[in-house]
Amino acid sequence: MMQTHYSSQLLERAVTEINRLPGIGSKTALRLALHLLRQDEVKVEALADSLVAMRQGVRYCRVCHNICDEECCEICSNPTRDSHMVCVVEDVQDVMAIENTMQYRGLYHVLGGVISPMDGIGPSDLQIESLVERIRKGGVEEVILALSPTMEGDTTNYYIYRKLEEFDIKVTVIARGIAQNDELQYTDEVTLGRALAGRVPFGK
């Protein structure tokens, strides 16, 4: 990248810090910094404070490991949720995505990733043992595996499935098939093959 001449070290430092954010290039960083320079001081402080307060204050639910502000997240502590079902997801964004569907009333278990030997992530780096402990305590009737349909996701699914074999519970995996509004002819063969193999009675 071309060397930019900053006339202010304070501006340069802010641009450098903003530029560290993923997906924010140096031009965008400069644009954002100059935007903030034009804002009221209280607005810039509100932004800065919200970031530090979040980083310092956010906690992880001791039951499901979702992010929350208390010891226990509002899903786990909500008595109207169905505590017989636990949906296993990779991270907190997946919880948000499923909550947004408004189709699920059970609880969650956030693994914090998937098994990926290439990235040096093994089962012990994830919240798998705490999931097993949760099932061992009883009360859960179904574990829904909702990891990404990748090789790492499949590996993790299988690892969890084996770990839960000893318990008398149902282990299910979310349906894989052709996405809504996708064109059949452009669907990859693995997805299409699985969609055929996983066909269900029409009208259900």
Add this chain to the structure above:
Amino acid sequence: MMQTHYSSQLLERAVTEINRLPGIGSKTALRLALHLLRQDEVKVEALADSLVAMRQGVRYCRVCHNICDEECCEICSNPTRDSHMVCVVEDVQDVMAIENTMQYRGLYHVLGGVISPMDGIGPSDLQIESLVERIRKGGVEEVILALSPTMEGDTTNYYIYRKLEEFDIKVTVIARGIAQNDELQYTDEVTLGRALAGRVPFGK
């Protein structure tokens, strides 16, 4: 936009604040917030501090109104710069753009905008009077107008030109023509017309 379910108010507040930045949508804001959650606390504090420090500390050069950390910017206070030339620009990003060309060794004058009746910006909202005062003090031999080639830029150029008529100095405007690597057939007629009218001897 669909309502997102945040399990943490601290996260939601940070996402809301990041989302206020221009060009940062709610999905990007969430992605950035979750990225910051995974960073060391000191890194998040460094980012937050750089923003507040910039907003509180940045000053405007009392001579050219470029942003700087001192009373006078490093261009104005640099004795090796040619103080006989003053280049008039709209904002600080234009100073950076011209500095990046490494083709200019004179000084600047940052107007802080252009005359735009539509946006309620008149001559008195810009640093035009201070430019006239600067010229009145003597020592400047050429004023280079380097505003954007828009109607507002042209209006401002003309206003400044009239204001400077009383002084015995050269007033120039940066060349307008076809941009490097642009295709002639796709160049708009105003640009092409001006490029023809402003033709220069070949080989110069």
